[in-house]
Amino acid sequence: MKYANGIDYGIGDLSLDKTIVDVGSLEHIAAPDARVHSFPIFLILSKAPPSMQDRIGKVFRESLKQGTYASALPRGIYSLLRAPDMTSSDRHDPIPGIANSTRMPIYLPASQRIAASQMSAFTATLQARAGLPLSDYTRLHEFSVREYRSFWRGFLKWCTDIETSGEVEPVCVGEDIERAKFFPRLELSYADSLLGLTIAGADAPALTECHVDAPTVRLTRGELRERVASLACTLERLGLRSGDRVAMVMRNDAQAVICTLAVAALGATVASAAPEMGADALLDRFVPLAPRLLFAHTATRATDRGTPLAENIAGLASAMPSLEGIISLDDGPLPDSVTLPVHSLGALIAQSAPADFVWRRFPFNHPLFIMFSSGTTGKPKCIVHGAGGTLLEHLKEHRLHTDLRPGEKLYFQTSCAWMMWNWQLSALASGVEIVTYDGPLATVDTLWRIAADNGVNVFGTSPAYLKMCEQANLEPARQFDLSALRAMLSTGAVLFDSQYDWVREHVGALPLQSISGGTDIIGCFVLGNPNLPVYAGEAQCKSLGLDVQAWDDGRPAVGIGQLVCTNPFPSRPVGFFGDTDGTRFHASYFAANPGAWTHGDLIEFSPQGSARMHGRSDGVLNVGGVNVGPAEIYRILNDIPGIRDAMVVDRNAAGSLSRAGRDGANSTLTAGSRERGIVLLLVLQAGVELSAALLSRVRGDLVRRASPAHVPGLVLAVEALPTTHSGKPSEAAARDAINGVPARNAGALRNPECLDAIRRQAARNLEKGSLPLPGKTREQMETYLRALWERMFGFGPISSDDNFFDLGGDSLLAAEMASHIHDATGQTISLTNLMTAPTVAQIAAILEAGPASAPSSAMVLMRAGNGTPLFLAHSVTGSVMECRGLIGALRNGRPVYGLNAHGLEGEKAPQQHVIDMARDYVAQIRQLQPHGPYALAGYSFGGLIALEIAQQLHRAGERVEMLCLVDTYVSERYLPWDAWMRYEGRYVIEQWRAFRGMLSAQRTRYVSAKLAAAVDRARLRLGRTAHRLEPDAVGLPPVLLRVRQAMQVAMATYRPKRYRAGPILYVRASTRIEGRGNPLPLWQRVACRGLNVIDVAGGHSDMVYRPNADVVAAALDAALSGNRAVIES
Incomplete structure (x- = not known):
């Protein structure tokens, strides 16, 4: 549904069986193709008289039947309690924006979908067993973290198709999140659980393998199970045993799935990587593990780049003396230098009959996967994940949070180097058919084509791909048949508000679910929910069973805080490989906040429980004592046309410049305003230049929508930004390049060559020596001012007739320039002077004439x-x-x-x-x-x-x-009496609602901040x-x-x-x-x-x-x- 401001609020799926909608100043709702609509303000209220609910619900159901907009709503019937819309900036109150603003969901699930969801079915079962009212998700989540043993016991019992042996009790031994162990007496088989024939039969589709230049391959569950069993049987004859470790360098295809599940079926541990990773990155990951076998694709493809894959595999094999053999997944030739036995995957599968393999179960916490941290700040951490915790967490996320069902198709844009590959793999346990793709993005619409051609129901991607599609003016809903698509998932970076709007407008009325967690827990802390609304820019809810909170200085935060989890959960890693005493494991996750898992992300929760991610906590920039989150900057830059990608990093004091003082001596001059250390790297769209107009837009929008502290001191246009092999941006690598130091681990990057370009670009702008002396003549003054402006604006040459404002100047840069001029000449150039004399020549004339010439x-x-x-x-x-x-x-x-x-x-x-x-x-x-x-x-x-x-x-x-x-x-106190009463009434109600949704520790800080705000209001009035x-x-x-x-x-x-x-x-x-x-x-x-x-x-x-x-x-x-x-x- 579109309105005059162009926003599509996506209420076609709205149901009002249990909610009430208050629409202020609503003119009408008309058909989507109408040209003029009024701008409504929607507010979901938790309570309203039943008679009013019925009346409004009837109107909406008639108007929005089956997602259409068939009739206009009568004007003036929505005059219910008007809610407050307070935020901190105007009342000096410390309430985060998402907690207070009147927000309209961009998607609301229909009541029929809610009633039919697996989340609702499980909730009803759990409620009956617990004997407690779990009438909404808030209560369900509170129960799941307060009584987490009962929750996990109940969920495992609810998953009747998952076969286990042993005893369920005790569910968890210990209360300490760092050491607690789940289901210590339970045994299961991860591979058998994924390939079981109870949830879906042998003829059910299991896997669709897509290629850029080869026919699509499809496997049923029966076919996949047989190939896994045959390979496992042969590997066992080769000597692979439970407790062994194998390394895998694989493309995202069916062979990767078969090999992984065969190794898991034997109780061996899998560590995987992608072929595009460099030799150093592969060595850093695999050498410490001393693997017994190496599985690898060895054939080079036309789309590969860098060192031929076979050479990398040969080098890797020669560096691992523990290897006993190599299994080639595609029969590509290896160099003669390889002396180890090389086996063909196809031949190994053909050697054994599937009936010969005996499926066995292993302890719940038996090592299944070894995952790796990005490695951009040092050697990658080798994170060991147990089979049971991985399976149970993925079952919960797939069945409850994503509502995946037998027969549905899931495609996630991923590689074997990223945990989302493991996450998608586990969807087989829910009877889901998974779609794989092992090629590049041949065109921007490649992934949409895969989703359409294969009838994908749930499509997972990244914010970067969505932005690429938006910038290419792609119209997926118009260009492809996406009728099967019912939900989208996005992870890997912060998903911006405007991207939800783009999906709604160009893909359809479906939930775009932001999910966030990581390799560390091989799952999600916040994610989707089929029963809840979607708010733009936010993940729908906290993950069941995980007590996720935002903390600041060791206690719950009001607003943005560090993401922590305070209760034990099954998918916590078993530990780090080789970390025998657990010191590195403790330092990584538990040292910062004793008794809680600290994840390293910044997060903010709304009273409804939805979450907004604010990037990595170690990426926070300090500007003059003010903490600036990069995600705040990226969110604003995302709305500026012409910018394809952005990264902001800080630089150290070594990046400062020098300037000439009045006495000719050098003093410090940074490229940033007021010695800011922020450098903004921009990747621009084809044909776009870093012009004065674009710089002005960047600075202006950051000041206007954030604060002056968010404005970078230096803006550089670069060809590419460093990313890890899982596609995540690496600020650490860019920071090293900006500061002129070697990257700590370039091998962890997909594109390390971009660092040299960034380093050169930064050096050109940061290391230009001293500014010339101002001198006494006009020519000397102009030379000095041109050099100063070139430093400040970050580009040149600048002529004497260039206008300060046309170049992108603003009040912040004007103040910076005035400070430099005063230090160098002793004269004052005010903003008023600059507005009347905005060119280098005019300012030089004022300086030459002396202070008396400047207009006052x-x-x-x-x-x-x-x-x-x-x-x-x-x-x-x-x-x-x-x-x-x-x-x-x-x-x-x-x-x-x-x-x-x-x-x-x-x-x-x-x-x-x-x-x-x-x-x-x-x-x-x-x-x-x-x-x-x-x-x-x-x-x-x-x-x-x-x-x-x-x-x-x-x-x-x-x-x-x-x-x-x-x-x-x-000032609101000067409003007429009735308007003031309405305003204050809304304010009090809103603050009370926010207060009720807080934890006790948050309430204490909230009240303290309120008192401070009251003091400030009193001071202003005085x-x-x-x-x-x-x-x-x-x-x-x-x-x-x-x-x-x-x-x-x-x-x-x-x-x-x-x-x-x-x-x-x-x-x-x-x-x-x-x-x-x-x-x-x-x-x-x-x-x-x-x-x-x-x-x-x-x-x-x-x-x-x-x-x-x-x-x-x-x-x-x-x-x-x-x-x-x-x-x-």
Whole structure:
């Protein structure tokens, strides 16, 4: 269902049997092809009167029957309790955005699907056995972690097709997560469980093998079981026994599956890798294991690159004296240097009859797989996983969380080097047919073609592939028959909000489930759920049986924290291979937070239990004492056209530059603002260059949507970013390259050659020696300024006539430049100076002439023209610099003057009262234009200044022809009484809901933060600055920070009075700032002679940027030309 803002909310699968939907300001819902729709706000409520539920449910069921949009909803029937939409940034409260914002799920499962899911069936069984009400997933999960023994016992019993022997009790020995052991008296066979014929018969499809240049091969369960049994029988005759280890270098095909299951059937342990891995990476993984046999594809293919595969296999074999033989999976020839026996897989299978093999069971914790960490920070860790824990965890994730059933088809984009290959393999135990593909991405639509051609039901991929498809303008639902596809999974990196929208729009109304866990647990901590809604950017739920929490400093966090698990779980590794005393195992997972598993990721939970991943905790960047998560930056960059991929890393002090001081001595100059150490690496789409416009967009969006601390000091365009063999980005390798040191383990990378290119690019930008001296002449000044700008912007050459703003300059870079100039010359160049003299030549002229030549007025000519001027007041930034795009979009020929705040030049103290500001601005305005009519406007806080200027001019007897407030808010305490009560009521309800969903430790920190917030609000009302910074003020230079804090005080203390000079034009964003009260009731009261309201689709920060700025400019043009054809409120 599409609306005017272009968002598809995906409510075609909505059922209201147990929920109520509150729709505020809903005009209508029409057919998808309608051109104009209103913008609704949906809120799922947990409680509502039954009669109201029935009434609204009936309307929605009729309107959304079978996912269609057949009828319009009556207007005005949804006037239930309006919920609060508070966030921390505007109330100074420490509640994370996902906990407080009014959120619309992008997908809601139908009641029929919920009722028929295996999650519902298991819950009913467990509820009956436990005698406890498990009416929703929250209660089910709480039971599964509180009574985890009962949960795992019940789940194993529920899986009636899994054959075991021995005793189920005890379920778990020990309470210590580091040492607890599950089912110590139970035995099972992993291979037999995957190939059992109870859940699906011998004729059921088991495996489809796809190739880039060969026919598709299909195997039934019976055929696969027979081949596994035959190979296992022959391997046993070759001497392979339980407890042995084998190494495998395999392509993702049927042979890989057969070999793995045959080895597992004998109780031997499998360690696998992919053919594209380099020789060093293979050696690092396999040599410590002393494997008995090596299984490998040995034939080279046209799509292979680098050293021929046969040579790598030969080198690997020669380095492992423990080897007794090599099994070739494809009969490719090996070099003559190989002296070990080489067996053909086909011949080994043919040597034995499947009936000759005796299937045996092994202890629950018997070693099954040895997985490897990425190895980018040192030698890979060899992580040993037990058969029972792996099987039980995968059964739970496949059957309950993914709702996979016998006969369904699963395809996951993976290789044998990644745990998702093992994860997909285990789906055989649920009667699922798995699809494999051993080729490259020949075209961007390769994977969609596989899914369509094979009728895949569940398709797993990565955010990188989804972004590739989006950038290629792919339309999978239109180009392919995806009628069988019912769900998508994504892992390997953070999945961004916009990617959920893309899938909804271009793939269909299906759940896109973000899953996250890792090789360490061979499973997921957070993942999907067939019974729950999907929120964009979030995993649906915590995994059953795992008490996953977000911790900060050893206790539950409010908001983002380290991902920890606090209870024992079966898929915890048995340990590290070779770590006999467990010291390395302990240091890796349990030392940081004693008594809990620490995973190394950052996570944030909503009150509903959904989770947002924020990247690796060891990737957090520290900018001036402020922690910046790379995922926050990537989320914003993902929305900028032209950027294919991005990576942000920090650099050490060795990367600093030197600059010339006034005395000629060198001092430190970093390439980043205020000695920032952040370097942003961008991979751009074909044909896109790192232009001034793109740099400006990157910096502007990061400041606007995050904070100044998120803005990188240096931006570099590179051809590729380092990735591991499992496709995950390696910030550690890029950091080493940026800092000019050798990569700690280049062999762990799929593309180590990109490091040299990154190293060279960084060196060119970071090691250019000292800046020239400013000198005394204009030519010397220009030479110095050009060099300074080239350092700051990260590209060149820059000419003397280049415009600072056209190159991508903003207030942050302006403040940085002013600091450098002051250090070098002793002179001050303010933001006001820069706006009137934005070129190198103009600034050099000011510096040559001396301080007296620099204009000191707060009023700046932003655009020349004819007629009476338009005066534009600054926002909380203190500058009208951010409104340059809006001014440029104006078509009216009048001149435009900007009013900048005192204090931007760094010498005067900023004013803290709107009335004082307006008084000074009025004096300057009347010097330029002694008498009216006056035209005034202000964006955001600037609207309050413009209003007060108009009030003072009116009292002086002057006429005001136009007053425009562009999305201007007021302190909520000045709202009319009824509006204030509604606002506070929503706020209290929302905070209570958030409080109820917290753990006791979180509540303590929450209350402490609330008290601190209350102190700050009191200080603001008394005219003092707050102790804590607003999120968007973090990282600001001192000059800009002082101005921002002064504006914050001014806004908190200004009460708008009735305005009688004329009508007010109020241009507002359709999406209100989260946590702010609706100012419309106040403006309706203030505007005694009429309030003209124009709504602009978008948010507050978008109003002065295109395309929204064009709409705002058109409204201003109409008002300035005397056209009153605007909407009366």
